[in-house]
Amino acid sequence: MGSLIEIRDVSKLYLRGKQKVEVLHHIDLDIAEGDFLALMGPSGSGKTTLLNLIGGLDLPSAGSIVVGGQRIDQLGANALARWRASQVGFVFQFYNLMPTLSAQRNVELPLLLTKLSGVERRKRAAIALQLVGLADRATHKPTELSGGQQQRVSIARAIVSDPKLLVCDEPTGDLDRQSAEEVLTLLRALNRDHGKTILMVTHDPKAAEYANSTVELDKGTLVVREPA
Amino acid sequence: MKYLHLVWAALFRRKTRTFLTLVSIIAAFLLFGLLDAVRASFEQAGQSANGAQRLQVGAKLSFIQALPSSLEAQIAQVPGVKDVTFANWFGGAYQDPHNQVFSFAVAPNYLDLYPEISVSGAEKKAFLATRSGALVGERLAQKFHWKVGDRIPMQSTIFPDREGNKNWTFDIVGILHSTDKKSGGFFDQMFLLNWKYFDDTTPYNQGQVGWYVTRVTDVKRTDAVAKAIDALSANSDHETRSQTEQAATANWLKQLADIGLIVSSIMGAVFFTLLLLAGNTMMQAVRERTSELAVMKTIGFSDVSMLAMVLAESVLLLLLGGVVGLGLATLLVPAIGAGSGGMLNLPTVGASSWALGAGLMVLFGVIVGAVPAASAMRLNIVDALRR
Secondary structure (H helix, E strand, O other): OOOOEEEEEEEEEEEEEEEEEEEEEEEEEEEEEEEEEEEEEOOOOOHHHHHHOOOOOOOOOOEEEEEEOEEEEHHHHHHHHHHHHHHEEEEOOOOOOOOOOHHHHHHHHHHHOOOOOOOOOHHHHHHHHHOOOOHHHHHOOHHHHHHHHHHHHHHHHHHHHOOOOEEEEEOOOOOOOOHEEEEEEEHHHHHHHHHOOOEEEEHHHHHHHHEEEEEEOOOEEEEEEEEE | OOOOHHHHHHHHHOOOHHHHHHHHHHHHHHHHHHHHHOOOHHOOOOOOOOHHEEEEEEEEEOOOOOOOOOHHHHHHHOEEEEEEEEEEEEOOEEEOOOOOEEEEOOOOOOOOOOOOOOOOHHHHHHHHHHHOEEEHHHHHHOOOOOOOOOOOOEEEEEEEEOOOEEEEEEEEEEEEEEEEOOOOHHHEEEEEEEEHHHHHHOOOOOOEEEEEEEOOOHHHHHHHHHHHHHHHOOOOOEEEEEEHHHOOOOEEEHHHHHHHHHHHHHHHHHHHHHHHHHHHHHHHHHOOOHHHHHHHHOOOHHHHHHHHHHHHHHHHHHHHHHHHHHHHHHHHHHHHHHHHOOOOOOOOHHHHHHHHHHHHHHHHHHHHHHOOOHHHHHOHHHHHHHH
8 A cells, every 4th residue: 555644854843942952853754544553652752743743733844744645744724724624533642522512512523614514414423423332422421421431432533524544642541451452442443444544652562562563753763663 | 603502612611600700791781771771861851842842041151040030021022932931940859858859930821832741721720820739740649649639848948938938838739641751751740830929939039030941933943043032131141041952951961960971981880890801701711721722723623713713702602691681671671660650761772772782792792702712713732732
């Protein structure tokens, strides 16, 4: 399969006061379409920064990022927002669901940016919830769900608009082992059965075992690349 | 509209805080509705079809300065003047100085110029024939349980009799009914006594007149007639100012108090406080859900849609409270009018008040939401997600 993501000579600088801090140094990376890649490394190694760049949440200081043939580092803020809405699903460590909305409404959120009718939105959200095994929790608010269930709602939200790419930042970091395994199994199923390309930041080697390949970052540099 | 549930959910994220803010907004717009009715009531004072035909001629210096009775014949000669009558302020109070009564000592033909005040022929005849006779407004009579034939004491807060006694006695000979609903509140509260009895009894008047009322033959010539009347006493010690009944009432009220300024000042203070309060609520509401806003931007909501949603939230907050507050005022104004026994003749909170109120609600919503909305729009996703 061809590359879905092509990262060329990407660097990222941050200003800390008057000091420039280079978080990523000249990264080159290709991620194949349909891959499930674990991005590992110690704290401060630049994993989340790289994930943010690939997900179009931030722009590189140098280099280019092409996702699905689209040079995303050259997009303006609005175009990037539209691109994220249609091409990427996000899963966060702390789920980041809207506490005032039901599971169904949370999952429906990305579909509000489409031209789908209310009926169609509800239908698709119900399918996504069914896919993550939470059809019977559609009317529950996040506070009425366990951590694992909340993360599955978050995954349903990420896939409801059918993006090619899922970026997951420590998706099991706040879960117990059993819930973590359920979430990882779900992600692997989305990768294998639905062809989603998944990029997952994790500290946990056990979580990385669910991925097809692993990339390690250390002090902003790509150090190891090995098949899982 | 498809974002409405998001806006609604955000608004009631902290129910207690939103409820308390709503109560403040309701109170502010309730006050706005009531005070606007008071302002409109003062603006409408003296406005009527019959009133448009009447000119009031008072002293130019002040409405408390009296005019000579000799002016009556001169005014009657002015071209365009159909009838002339006159009256004096009596300043009556019943039983207690707090029970102020709109009491006037009037010329025999006074009621001829006020067709909107109805009184039976027999009662009018009795009034003219009884030196101490009094005609009282319908609601005033109800208030103090007076009826025709009663002899009542009335204290003048200004005029004593020749013995220095301010307690007067009157015989009620008739009841006044208003035929004009708009100005009915005032006429139904009036107490009329004979000017001759008043002038003979108090040593302080000595044939003087408080003001003249004229009826003109052509309402289009009111200005010219007013100028001609004022020219009669130009450069004398009793120069006059003739004005339409509406203008005279407005000037008279202005000498008591500038209602427009008072209402504007009160509402200015109330709305300023409201802006601070609602602004603080919105700032807090947006600050505490920074990460939620960041997630929405991550998902793909644009900067402009974030700005619009926060602005919609603050406008909705103001609209909810404002509509309830103004709605309550709409219900309360007639109740207050009825409760005052006609003393307060407040106009209903009408379309213009609602339009102004709605405009203010939207404007305040935008002002209150501007800063938090701009913050939401400028929110950096990466920084916000790190928090």
